Amino acid sequence: MKVLAISGSLRSDSTNTALLEAISRAAPESVEIRLFREMGDLPIFSPDLETPQPPDSVRRFIEAVDCADGLIISSPEYARAIPGGLKNAIDWLVSGEAVIGKPIALAHASHRGDDMLASLRAVLGTVSSRFNADIFLRRPLMAKSPGEIEAELSRPQSVEALRDFVERFSAFVESSQGEM
Template identity: 35%
Template sequence: MVSILMISGSVRRGSVNSAVIATAAELLPADMTPVIYSGLADLPHFNPDLDREPLPHKVAELRRMIGESSALFFSSPEYAGAMPGALKNLLEWTVGGTEITNKPIGWVNPSTMPNRAAETYASLRIVLSYTDANPVDQACVDVPIPRSLIGEDGIVRDEAIRSAISHAMIALVSAVRL
C-alpha cells in the first residue's frame, strides 16, 4: 500500500493548515492512501531520556505511522517567527529513529502574508536534514489561502488553489514512484 502521512502543524480546530491537509488528502490519486495524523497535541514533551525502547506509546505510534508511510506532507503556521512548539516536538521525536530516513517530504505554506511562515519551513528543512529525510523542492510550495476560501466542511473550494495544492501533491507522488 502506498500511503502519504499528512501532518498539520496546527492544533487549532478549523485551522487553514488542517484545511490544506484535508484538501491535499482529497486530491491524492486513487492509488494513494492519505493517512491524516491527529495526535500532535497528544505527544509527550520530547525527553532524550525517553527516546529509547520502550518508547512512550504515542511516540511509538507516530514512528510506526511514519515507518509505514511512503512519504510525509506538512502544512503549518508560524508562531512568534518560528515553527509551532507542537510540530517541533513531533520532529524532535523523529530524530532518534530511522523511520523517516529517505522519505520524500512535501509541504504547503498557506500564509497570505508575504514571507510569513518562511521561518517555519526553513526550520522544518533544517530539522529534517538531521533525519536524512528527502524534501522534494517541487512539493514544497507557498500557496496563499485566505480563510474565506475554505468551505464549512474544512475543504478548500477555490479551483486555482486546489490546482496549486494538487501540483505539490503530484510532485510528491512522483518522488514516491521513483
C-alpha cells in the same frame, strides 16, 4: 501508496489542517493520504524517554511515520519559528530510523511565515535525505473561515495547484522507491 500528513497546528479550525485535508481529497485512489491527529498527545521529548518501550503515543507516531511511504507537512509560523508541538514531534524521530530517507514535502496555508519555512526546511533536510524543498504548495488561507477556505480551495487555480502538488509528490515518492 500511503502518505502521512502532519499539521503543525492543533487549532480546531486550522487552515493548515484544512489544506492537508484538501490535498488528501485531491489525491487519486492510488495515493492514500491520512492525517495524523495525535500530535498533541506526544510528551515533551527527552532522550531519557527513548527506551525500547517508549510512551504509547510516541510508539504510534513512529509506527505511522515508518509505515508511510512519504510525509507531507503543513505548519503555521509561531513567533517567527516552528510551533513547539511540531518541533517536538520531529525531535521524537531524530535518533530513530523511521524518518531517514523518507520522502517529505511541505505545504503552507499562509502568504506569511517565511522564517518558519526556512527553519523547517533546515530541520527536515537534516532528518531526512529525501526532503524535497522544490515540491511546495502554498495557498493564502490565513484568517479565513472554514467557508472562505472551501471557496478559496475550490477555485480552478487552487484545484490545479492541489492536483499538481499531489502528482509531483507521488512521482517523487515512486522514484525514491526505485532507489531503495
